[in-house]
Structures are given as C-alpha cells and as structure tokens.
Amino acid sequence: MPQRQTRSAEEQRLLEKAKRYLPGGTLGNIRFSDDVAFVVKAGKGSKIYDMSGNEYIDYLLGSGPMILGHAHAAVVAAVRDYLERGSTYFTLNAPALELAEEICQAVPCAEKIRFCSTGSEATFFALRAARTFTKKEKILKFEGGYHGSHDYALMSSSPSVPKDFPRAVPDSAGIPRVLEDVVFIAPFNDLHTTSAIIERHHHELGGVIVEPFQRIITPRPGFLEGLRRVTQRFAIPLIFDEVVTGFRLAWGGAQEYYGVIPDLAAFGKIIGGGYPLSAVVGRADIMETFNPDRETSGDFIAQTGTLNGNPIAAVAGLATLRQLKTEGTYRRLFSTGEALRQGLLDLLKRYGVAGQVLGEDPLFDVVFTDEPVNDYRGVLTQNRELLRRFNAELLKRGILKGSSKIYLSVAHSAADVEQTLTAVQETFEVMTKA
Numbered sequence: 378m379p380q381r382q383t384r385s386a387e388e389q390r391l392l393e394k395a396k397r398y399l400p401g402g403t404l405g406n407i408r409f410s411d412d413v414a415f416v417v418k419a420g421k422g423s424k425i426y427d428m429s430g431n432e433y434i435d436y437l438l439g440s441g442p443m444i445l446g447h448a449h450a451a452v453v454a455a456v457r458d459y460l461e462r463g464s465t466y467f468t469l470n471a472p473a474l475e476l477a478e479e480i481c482q483a484v485p486c487a488e489k490i491r492f493c494s495t496g497s498e499a500t501f502f503a504l505r506a507a508r509t510f511t512k513k514e515k516i517l518k519f520e521g522g523y524h525g526s527h528d529y530a531l532m533s534s535s536p537s538v539p540k541d542f543p544r545a546v547p548d549s550a551g552i553p554r555v556l557e558d559v560v561f562i563a564p565f566n567d568l569h570t571t572s573a574i575i576e577r578h579h580h581e582l583g584g585v586i587v588e589p590f591q592r593i594i595t596p597r598p599g600f601l602e603g604l605r606r607v608t609q610r611f612a613i614p615l616i617f618d619e620v621v622t623g624f625r626l627a628w629g630g631a632q633e634y635y636g637v638i639p640d641l642a643a644f645g646k647i648i649g650g651g652y653p654l655s656a657v658v659g660r661a662d663i664m665e666t667f668n669p670d671r672e673t674s675g676d677f678i679a680q681t682g683t684l685n686g687n688p689i690a691a692v693a694g695l696a697t698l699r700q701l702k703t704e705g706t707y708r709r710l711f712s713t714g715e716a717l718r719q720g721l722l723d724l725l726k727r728y729g730v731a732g733q734v735l736g737e738d739p740l741f742d743v744v745f746t747d748e749p750v751n752d753y754r755g756v757l758t759q760n761r762e763l764l765r766r767f768n769a770e771l772l773k774r775g776i777l778k779g780s781s782k783i784y785l786s787v788a789h790s791a792a793d794v795e796q797t798l799t800a801v802q803e804t805f806e807v808m809t810k811a
C-alpha cells in the first residue's frame with residue numbers, strides 16, 4: 378500500500394471551508410469520513426491527486442464522463458484552442474452542430490437532437506416530449522432506476538421500503554404528493570409484471586423510461602425486446618436513459634449494444650467531455666414537439682437553457698468522441714474491465730466472501746450477496762455494511778470508486794488493475810479477519 382501523506386494545512390483549511398459553507402460539507406451526495414476526506418488538486422489520466430500529494434486510481438471518473446481519463450491531451454487542446462472565441466452564445470455555433478451530427482450518426486434512434494446541460498434535464502425533457510406527443514400524462518419507470526434528481530425521476534429509485542407495484546415511493550422530501558399518482562413503478566427484468574401494468578394503464582401512459590442497463594444490472598435476454606414490443610403495441614414512447622451507457626457500452630450506446638431501438642433517449646456525461654452538456658434525441662416526429670414553429674399549436678414544448686449547445690462543452694465532447702472512434706478503443710476499454718472483473722471475482726472466491734461482480738466490462742461493481750440479482754430488490758439483499766467497508770478500505774489504499782460503481786476509462790492500464798487487485802486483496806484480508 379502506498380504511504381499516505383499526512384493531510385497538509387492547506388487541505389485541512391479547505392475541508393473546514395467545505396464544512397463551513399456547503400451543507401453537509403459536500404457538493405452532492407459523495408462524501409467520505411473525516412479520516413479519509415480529501416480535496417482534489419488535479420486529475421491526469423487514470424489518477425487523481427489530493428492537495429496533500431496523495432495519488433488515487435480513479436474509478437469514479439467524475440461520475441462517468443471522463444472515459445478517456447482526466448485532462449486527455451486532445452480534449453485539453455480542443456478546449457484551449459476554442460477559449461479565445463468566447464464561452465457561450467445562446468445561438469447556433471459550429472461545434473454544437475458538428476456534435477449534433479456526430480451523435481445523430483452514431484445513435485440508432487437519433488433522428489433529431491435537442492441539447493441541454495445535465496442528464497436530469499435530458500430525462501425531464503424527454504418525458505415532457507413523450508407526454509406532449511401522446512397527450513397522456515402518466516409515466517412508467519422501473520424500481521431502482523435513476524434518471525436524475527427532478528421530481529418525476531426521484532420516485533422509487535432507492536426505496537428502503539418498496540411499495541407494491543405499481544405504487545411509487547418518493548426518494549426525496551419536497552416532491553409534491555400529487556406526483557406519486559403520476560408515476561407508475563415496475564420491476565426491472567420482469568416483463569410479465571411490467572406488461573400487465575402497461576396493458577392496464579396504457580390509456581393514461583404517456584411514456585416509459587428505462588435505464589437499459591439499470592445501474593449495474595444487465596437486462597435479461599428478451600426483457601428489452603419485450604418492453605419494446607408492448608410499448609409499440611400501445612404506441613407509448615419508449616425512452617432509454619443513456620446518460621451512463623451512451624458511448625460507454627458501445628459507440629451507439631446501449632441501444633446498439635443490446636440491439637433494441639427506443640423512440641427517444643437521454644444522453645449526458647461522455648458527450649460533454651467533462652463539461653456540462655446533455656441531450657434528448659429521438660424520432661423526428663416526437664422531437665418536432667421542440668420546434669418553436671409550433672409555439673401556438675398547443676403541442677409545443679417550451680425548452681430553453683442558457684447553456685444549450687455550449688461551444689466549449691461541444692468541442693470537449695467532439696474531441697472525446699473522436700478519440701473513442703479510433704480503432705481498438707472500445708476493445709481496450711472492455712479488456713481492461715474484464716481483467717479487473719475477473720480479478721475481483723477470483724479474490725471473492727479465494728477469500729470466501731459472499732458476493733458477485735455485476736455489470737458489463739466498462740462499468741460494474743461487487744455486490745455482497747449470493748442471492749441472484751436481477752432487479753433492485755435483489756440488490757437490497759446485499760450486506761451494505763460490507764460494501765461500505767470495502768469502499769472505505771480501498772480508499773485508504775488509494776483506490777477511489779463510487780459507492781456502488783466502478784467506472785473504467787481507456788486510461789486505466791494493466792498496472793492500475795494490478796495495483797487495484799493488490800489493494801482489494803489487502804482489503805479482503807482485513808475484512809475477513811475482523
């Protein structure tokens with residue numbers, strides 16, 4: 378294990394500022410216990426560095442966008458080259474148009490695109506487009522599925538006590554109660570129950586939204602195909618949330634990877650190359666609801682955003698996509714991920730730890746349960762205390778990951794994998810001794 382530097386006075390001062398000015402001392406929901414809390418100084422490739430000089434192999438990757446690793450030379454050069462031309466215009470610009478074309482050519486369902494700034498906005502406006510197009514107000518989402526932090530999305534994403542399907546449990550205070558009756562909840566990977574809910578409520582359902590690869594749970598063979606069929610049968614727009622999977626599972630996203638084409642999709646993270654940019658894409662007839670020519674028609678969506686099509690984010694996104702497009706890039710991403718997954722699996726077995734590795738090669742994690750996990754309720758069977766200790770012990774050993782995700786980048790090397798597996802081995806030694 379690399380020797381940890383003691384916390385510098387400067388980092389200590391900044392951590393105190395965090396406590397003083399940020400609620401909970403955090404920018405969102407990621408925070409670490411006081412003994413291992415840190416402030417990032419820089420990121421480069423697969424590593425980030427804290428203010429005291431500690432290095433971490435980074436599997437958090439900014440929550441997903443940094444698929445090339447941090448400060449990739451091509452992205453830095455593209456942004457630097459553009460900066461002198463201004464930062465944002467609120468009107469047509471070449472980088473946004475080039476990115477629009479690149480995404481529409483890559484993603485099977487994407488005939489048209491509307492840019493926004495965050496993944497939450499993209500799912501929010503995709504749902505609004507679907508409801509406008511169908512003139513029906515209710516939506517269906519899946520238990521455990523995460524689509525950002527707006528009021529329709531934060532329903533049964535992480536309920537500690539789930540209700541009977543299709544009833545929704547709000548994940549946050551402050552969500553109007555009336556929305557609990559607007560969102561139906563279905564079990565991921567259970568086509569039978571999902572189809573029954575859709576059949577019963579199709580007359581009021583304006584859209585179905587799904588993470589095609591839900592968190593780290595893969596779709597069972599036939600699930601997405603069946604969902605496509607039943608939504609098509611009732612002409613209900615099917616929305617894939619590709620904020621995570623877009624350009625990660627494949628160049629054309631989860632829809633290419635799993636071979637099922639939705640009507641609409643939400644993209645974010647990778648397409649902005651680490652800058653704030655997201656998009657709704659999809660069928661031209663549904664996307665027409667965004668067309669301002671229809672302003673007086675009654676089925677026009679008011680969607681505008683100060684940073685829509687921001688050129689700096691667009692050049693960063695374009696530079697990222699160009700790197701991803703180069704021969705062998707996805708092969709490398711997948712093979713590094715596969716090596717780490719296999720290593721984790723071997724160590725779980727060697728140490729007799731009850732657990733499994735769920736996911737696909739570019740995104741996965743250990744789930745500490747022997748029960749089959751095909752949906753959110755399966756995840757609930759895991760030993761959360763073990764997961765918490767696993768993450769904390771790894772962080773002490775210079776391995777940074779999300780609370781339940783390991784994101785791979787093309788910058789991760791065989792040496793990173795080896796160092797990570799050594800840290801995992803030490804972690805299992807500690808966890809199985811105690």
Ligand SMILES: Cc1ncc(COP(=O)(O)O)c(C=O)c1O
Nearest residue numbers: 495496497523524525618620621
């Ligand atoms: C699948 C999915 N959809 C939507 C979002 C929301 O994106 P953002 O955090 O950019 O609002 C996230 C964020 O992690 C996500 O994982």
